Amino acid sequence: MTDGGLVVIGAGTFAVEVTRYLDDLVAAGHDDHRVARHLAVAGEAVHLPAEALEKSPPEPGTRVVLALTDPVERRRLIDGLLAEYGLDAINVVHPAARVDPAQLLGVGNIIGPDCYIGTDAVLGGFNVIHYHCSVGHHSRVGSNNFFAPNFHCGSDVRIGDDNFFGLSCTVAPGVDTGGGGRFQAGLTLFENVPSGHTHLAPSRIKSIKTS
Numbered sequence: 398m399t400d401g402g403l404v405v406i407g408a409g410t411f412a413v414e415v416t417r418y419l420d421d422l423v424a425a426g427h428d429d430h431r432v433a434r435h436l437a438v439a440g441e442a443v444h445l446p447a448e449a450l451e452k453s454p455p456e457p458g459t460r461v462v463l464a465l466t467d468p469v470e471r472r473r474l475i476d477g478l479l480a481e482y483g484l485d486a487i488n489v490v491h492p493a494a495r496v497d498p499a500q501l502l503g504v505g506n507i508i509g510p511d512c513y514i515g516t517d518a519v520l521g522g523f524n525v526i527h528y529h530c531s532v533g534h535h536s537r538v539g540s541n542n543f544f545a546p547n548f549h550c551g552s553d554v555r556i557g558d559d560n561f562f563g564l565s566c567t568v569a570p571g572v573d574t575g576g577g578g579r580f581q582a583g584l585t586l587f588e589n590v591p592s593g594h595t596h597l598a599p600s601r602i603k604s605i606k607t608s
Contacts, residue, residue: 402433403487404455406474407464409441415464418491418509425492429460438465438474457483463505463523468541468559475505475523475541486523503540515552539576557592 403419405412412435422430436451437443443450455461461484465471479486486505490496493510500514503522508514512526515534523541526532530544533551539558550556550568557576564582568574575592584598 402431404451404459404461404484405432405435405464406438406461406478407441408435408437408443408445408450409465410444411466412464413444415462415489415507418489418507419462421492421510422489427492430487430489436461438470441465454478454482455484458485460485460487462487462489462507464507466525466543466561468543468561471523471543472541472559479505491528509546521558533570545582 405416416432419430419432434451435445435449436455461479463471463474463479463486465474478484488501488504489507491508491510491512494508494512496508496512496514500519502519505523506520508526509528511529513531514520515532515536518532518534518536518538520538521540524538525543526548527544527546529546530548531550532538533554535552536550536554536556538556541558542556542560542562544562545564545566547565548562551570553571554568555573557574559576560574560578560580562580566580566583567585569585569587572586573589574586575590577593578590579595581597584596590596
């Protein structure tokens with residue numbers, strides 16, 4: 398049972414970060430974003446005190462925020478726990494982000510501080526757009542994607558579902574990324590890529606002694 402506030406699903410380090418976003422929203426006057434409890438997920442390292450944790454799944458209709466980073470685990474919970482218990486996943490948009498509510502076509506999105514969603518760009522549901530990210534105008538983002546900090550894409554980009562983008566990835570205008578992909582930190586995509594692949598840019602670091 399909760400006291401009427403939000404239940405954050407997840408109790409790891411990312412859940413702690415998301416809780417800060419929610420605290421910022423409360424400070425900005427959005428009292429309906431106050432956190433009541435966290436629900437730890439099996440297998441994750443817990444970074445919250447025991448008294449902050451739910452002992453059982455929330456009641457049907459409870460307002461929740463899904464605070465995990467792995468799209469595979471997120472998809473399992475979206476299709477399992479959230480659907481089974483009829484939980485109400487809300488959109489979380491940090492007060493320092495620039496997003497038109499009409500651009501969020503689905504529920505469960507988390508958009509961090511200093512993000513910008515361009516004109517006529519739209520997002521599906523359950524995407525995580527971490528801090529300092531941008532989505533170019535007229536782009537289309539599917540559902541359950543995770544964008545690490547400093548992700549940027551140009552205009553008219555198409556991003557499918559269930560992708561994970563590492564730190565500082567860039568997608569050039571007009572590119573289609575497909576779905577179910579994992580993208581190494583620092584990648585820049587100039588061409589369409591196939592779905593269901595891990596995308597890497599192999600490199601070797603040489604250390605040369607200077608003294």
